[in-house]
Amino acid sequence: MRTAVIFVAAGLLVTAGCGSEPSGGGGGATGTMILATTTSTQDSGLLDAILPSFEESSDCVPKPVAVGSGQAMAMGESGDADVLLVHSPKAEEQFMAEDRGSSREPVMHNDFVLVGPPQDPANAGAAGDAAKALARIAQEQAPFASRADESGTHAKELSLWQAAGIEPSGSWYIETGQGMGETLTIAGQKEAYALTDRGTLLATGNLESEIVIEGSADLKNPYHVIVVDTDNTAGATNELCAKEFARWIRSEPVQRVIAEFGVDQYGEPLFAADALG
Amino acid sequence: MIESVHEVLTRSALVSVAATLVAAVIGIGLGTALALARIPGKQLMTAVVNTGMAVPTVVIGLAVALLLWRSGPLGHLDLMYTVHGMVLAQVLIATPLITGITLAAMRLLPSALPDQLRALGANRAQLVLRMWIEARIPLLAAAMAGFGKAISEVGAVTIVGGNIHGHTQVMTTAIVERVGRGDFNSALLYGAVLLALAFAVNGLLASVRHRGASWERN
Amino acid sequence: MGAELSLRQVRQVRAGREVLRIDALDIGPGEHMSVLGPNGAGKTTLLRLLVGVDRPTSGTVTLDGVSTARRGVEVRRRVAYATQQPGLLSTSVRRNVELPLRWRKVPRRERARLVAEALDRLRVAHLADRPAQTLSGGEQQRVNLARALAIDPEVLLLDEPAAGLDAQTRSAFFADLEQALADRATTVVQVSHRAEEALRFADRVVVLVEGSVHQVGAPEALHHRPADASVAALVGYDNLVSATVRTDGEVLVGGAPTGLLHRGPAGAATVAVFAGGVLLADAHGPGLPVRVARVIPGPGHHVLALEGAVSLLAHLPMRVQAPLTGDVVRVVFDPVLSVVLPDSPADPTPGVLDGVELAYPSRVPS
Numbered sequence: 001m002r003t004a005v006i007f008v009a010a011g012l013l014v015t016a017g018c019g020s021e022p023s024g025g026g027g028g029a030t031g032t033m034i035l036a037t038t039t040s041t042q043d044s045g046l047l048d049a050i051l052p053s054f055e056e057s058s059d060c061v062p063k064p065v066a067v068g069s070g071q072a073m074a075m076g077e078s079g080d081a082d083v084l085l086v087h088s089p090k091a092e093e094q095f096m097a098e099d100r101g102s103s104r105e106p107v108m109h110n111d112f113v114l115v116g117p118p119q120d121p122a123n124a125g126a127a128g129d130a131a132k133a134l135a136r137i138a139q140e141q142a143p144f145a146s147r148a149d150e151s152g153t154h155a156k157e158l159s160l161w162q163a164a165g166i167e168p169s170g171s172w173y174i175e176t177g178q179g180m181g182e183t184l185t186i187a188g189q190k191e192a193y194a195l196t197d198r199g200t201l202l203a204t205g206n207l208e209s210e211i212v213i214e215g216s217a218d219l220k221n222p223y224h225v226i227v228v229d230t231d232n233t234a235g236a237t238n239e240l241c242a243k244e245f246a247r248w249i250r251s252e253p254v255q256r257v258i259a260e261f262g263v264d265q266y267g268e269p270l271f272a273a274d275a276l277g
Numbered sequence: 278m279i280e281s282v283h284e285v286l287t288r289s290a291l292v293s294v295a296a297t298l299v300a301a302v303i304g305i306g307l308g309t310a311l312a313l314a315r316i317p318g319k320q321l322m323t324a325v326v327n328t329g330m331a332v333p334t335v336v337i338g339l340a341v342a343l344l345l346w347r348s349g350p351l352g353h354l355d356l357m358y359t360v361h362g363m364v365l366a367q368v369l370i371a372t373p374l375i376t377g378i379t380l381a382a383m384r385l386l387p388s389a390l391p392d393q394l395r396a397l398g399a400n401r402a403q404l405v406l407r408m409w410i411e412a413r414i415p416l417l418a419a420a421m422a423g424f425g426k427a428i429s430e431v432g433a434v435t436i437v438g439g440n441i442h443g444h445t446q447v448m449t450t451a452i453v454e455r456v457g458r459g460d461f462n463s464a465l466l467y468g469a470v471l472l473a474l475a476f477a478v479n480g481l482l483a484s485v486r487h488r489g490a491s492w493e494r495n
Numbered sequence: 496m497g498a499e500l501s502l503r504q505v506r507q508v509r510a511g512r513e514v515l516r517i518d519a520l521d522i523g524p525g526e527h528m529s530v531l532g533p534n535g536a537g538k539t540t541l542l543r544l545l546v547g548v549d550r551p552t553s554g555t556v557t558l559d560g561v562s563t564a565r566r567g568v569e570v571r572r573r574v575a576y577a578t579q580q581p582g583l584l585s586t587s588v589r590r591n592v593e594l595p596l597r598w599r600k601v602p603r604r605e606r607a608r609l610v611a612e613a614l615d616r617l618r619v620a621h622l623a624d625r626p627a628q629t630l631s632g633g634e635q636q637r638v639n640l641a642r643a644l645a646i647d648p649e650v651l652l653l654d655e656p657a658a659g660l661d662a663q664t665r666s667a668f669f670a671d672l673e674q675a676l677a678d679r680a681t682t683v684v685q686v687s688h689r690a691e692e693a694l695r696f697a698d699r700v701v702v703l704v705e706g707s708v709h710q711v712g713a714p715e716a717l718h719h720r721p722a723d724a725s726v727a728a729l730v731g732y733d734n735l736v737s738a739t740v741r742t743d744g745e746v747l748v749g750g751a752p753t754g755l756l757h758r759g760p761a762g763a764a765t766v767a768v769f770a771g772g773v774l775l776a777d778a779h780g781p782g783l784p785v786r787v788a789r790v791i792p793g794p795g796h797h798v799l800a801l802e803g804a805v806s807l808l809a810h811l812p813m814r815v816q817a818p819l820t821g822d823v824v825r826v827v828f829d830p831v832l833s834v835v836l837p838d839s840p841a842d843p844t845p846g847v848l849d850g851v852e853l854a855y856p857s858r859v860p861s
Contacts (some may be wrong), residue, residue, distance in 0.1 A: 068457050148442060149457055175442035177454035178435070186439045189347050189357050387583060390549045396576035397595045398646070400568045407594070411585055 030059040033241035036081035042066035044199035060241035070150035078232030083242035084226040087152040102229040106274040109222040114213040116193040129216040131163040141172040143192035148175035157195045199270035250275040289447040293428035295369030308379025324428040329373025338433025341366040358439040371423035382415035497525035497682035498649035505554035525680040531693035532703035548575040575648035581639035583627035613645035616675045653685040725766035733770040736805040748859040749804020754827030757835040772832025773809035782825030
């Protein structure tokens with residue numbers, strides 16, 4: 001909370017220095033704000049649940065664009081996005097190291113789970129953690145469906161393969177190049193294993209797959225909010241609104257909504273809030 | 278495991294050419310029957326064909342997926358997420374278009390032509406063959422249009438094919454995927470290749486049309 | 496070896512309207528039959544029945560005793576039908592002529608010979624390799640005919656073969672057609688709305704008006720004894736005027752004598768007179784008083800438009816001094832160039848019987 005106030009103040013100073021401060025309430029933050037976020041926040045319905053209250057409480061008009069984490073970063077780099085809500089820790093750290101973002105703060109996390117056919121032909125469920133389970137799958141050459149789309153989930157999957165010491169390839173390794181829901185559908189039809197976030201798994205219907213591994217330490221999926229640093233992009237971004245958004249999404253009322261989201265529909269929350277208290 | 282453009286292009290072309298060949302056989306046959314034969318329910322069939330031309334391709338993809346689903350009526354054929362399944366979807370997409378253009382092409386021939394051929398002593402097969410030769414340019418255009426629709430389509434091949442790298446990825450699904458990843462450069466490259474292909478097909482059609490007057494089955 | 500065509504009790508109904516009605520018509524083997532009638536008389540309808548493209552609503556059409564509608568392609572292949580529109584296919588002239596032969600499974604070598612011969616007969620051999628669409632109207636008609644003749648049909652059906660040709664081309668075309676048919680025994684049915692074409696080389700002529708047969712007869716019979724006014728108009732009588740036949744046989748027009756005597760029944764009648772049969776009479780003698788409305792110089796004669804109780808067209812030989820416009824003259828009708836047609840409904844079509852009697856044996860080679 002304290003840091004957010006500091007950033008807002010810093011933003012005011014920057015824009016005042018440029019002599020082009022837009023008028024309006026909410027500390028002068030106004031106009032259209034592009035929010036580049038991962039497909040999982042959109043597909044799970046979280047954005048639809050929380051964004052209207054941001055529109056009400058500020059003069060900013062958020063335009064959410066749901067893309068893969070890779071494209072979200074690319075949009076931030078080119079100045080096509082003002083603020084990012086992403087879950088690709090390694091890429092995010094790289095992004096920050098290149099001074100592309102002015103702030104990066106935790107928002108929430110959800111669990112990744114490894115799913116597979118109910119019979120679990122590779123006996124991956126007994127492996128204990130995800131990396132060991134993947135090793136068994138590779139050993140058995142059991143089909144595995146990968147998003148292969150440079151999304152946060154894909155990045156997570158690759159880091160797990162790396163941890164297992166395996167470079168997956170061969171006809172058993174199915175690269176869909178599509179979103180999580182489609183990949184889960186393909187995995188279900190092909191009786192393949194797949195790595196997914198719990199939110200999308202719960203939101204995707206007609207699946208025969210079942211959870212094989214869950215809750216292990218190597219399956220955590222943290223989301224961060226990144227304010228794009230306007231000084232290091234090609235086009236001028238709406239940094240004021242971005243900062244307003246970053247402050248807002250980490251505020252207590254929004255965090256409570258996030259923590260409750262999904263309980264009505266699935267009987268359990270889809271995300272765990274990371275900025276409460 | 279990113280495939281080379283040339284592999285994806287080859288797969289795209291093979292799938293769409295196969296689908297176009299099957300759709301041309303069905304479409305030209307059906308269009309000719311609707312134009313020439315006195316069959317009951319002709320009007321209804323024509324309406325179905327015209328509707329078929331306007332059905333969004335993703336809806337066709339969805340219908341095919343429901344059939345090929347493992348739990349679906351044709352699930353045992355194991356065609357979901359295979360190139361054969363994609364060919365089937367594209368056949369269903371291209372056939373109404375080819376049928377419709379064939380019907381129009383046959384109606385554009387002189388109305389007296391069938392009687393004229395009959396009076397010259399043609400039997401039914403000879404009559405139909407000669408009608409096709411007379412309408413060869415529009416019929417070729419029909420097949421080309423079917424090919425163009427099949428190869429440029431993205432919704433149905435995504436649903437039925439699954440865009441699986443090395444197996445069912447085609448040009449259009451590759452473009453969508455790369456845009457989704459923010460890899461606009463290779464998306465543009467794929468787009469340019471697809472554009473070049475469309476241009477080549479149209480150029481071929483134009484040159485055939487140009488020489489069409491002297492072309493003849495021998 | 497021409498074939499014999501027969502129609503019995505044929506009725507053709509289209510869109511609820513009877514477009515053709517022929518109780519009985521026989522066309523003998525090798526006979527040249529012309530069908531004369533105005534546009535819309537049912538001439539093309541008749542040809543389509545003869546070739547078997549259409550089947551009659553009722554009645555039978557037979558070729559050598561075989562129904563044309565029932566046997567389909569076998570019967571059609573004995574018949575050649577040259578339609579009014581040449582309808583050439585979009586390929587070379589040679590191929591157009593060759594195609595019906597190929598359909599009839601004529602061997603390739605034989606085909607080449609027959610095509611060359613047919614093109615030669617119709618004087619279009621030099622066009623053989625041209626795309627058919629690039630030909631002129633007259634050339635297309637000739638190729639159309641060559642295509643029909645190449646198969647050496649038993650029956651040749653010609654639908655207005657010279658339609659769309661100018662007068663000079665038409666004359667040359669018919670000369671070539673006549674020559675092409677001269678040494679063959681083909682049965683020919685030619686349809687035309689022009690008397691000079693229909694009568695030209697026909698053994699017999701059928702006159703069709705509004706779907707029904709008004710007269711069947713030799714060309715001479717049509718000229719000398721047309722069955723009714725419509726036939727008279729078709730064969731070229733320039734004047735058709737209403738008249739009254741007195742009991743003494745004198746024929747009056749508008750109460751004035753015409754110089755004609757008629758031996759038929761008294762009462763209302765129509766007089767048909769060729770323009771050359773309208774003669775100038777003594778101004779004070781008996782005759783039809785008329786006023787000269789116009790005088791136009793024609794080929795070898797004056798053309799006079801005359802107005803009186805009726806309007807008349809007269810041809811006056813050049814050697815006679817023509818009257819002046821506005822003159823009142825008296826005319827009489829030349830009995831040789833006139834015919835009296837009683838309007839009596841009791842005797843509807845005497846010409847038909849007349850024609851049958853006059854029909855002479857056709858040119859069947861024995």
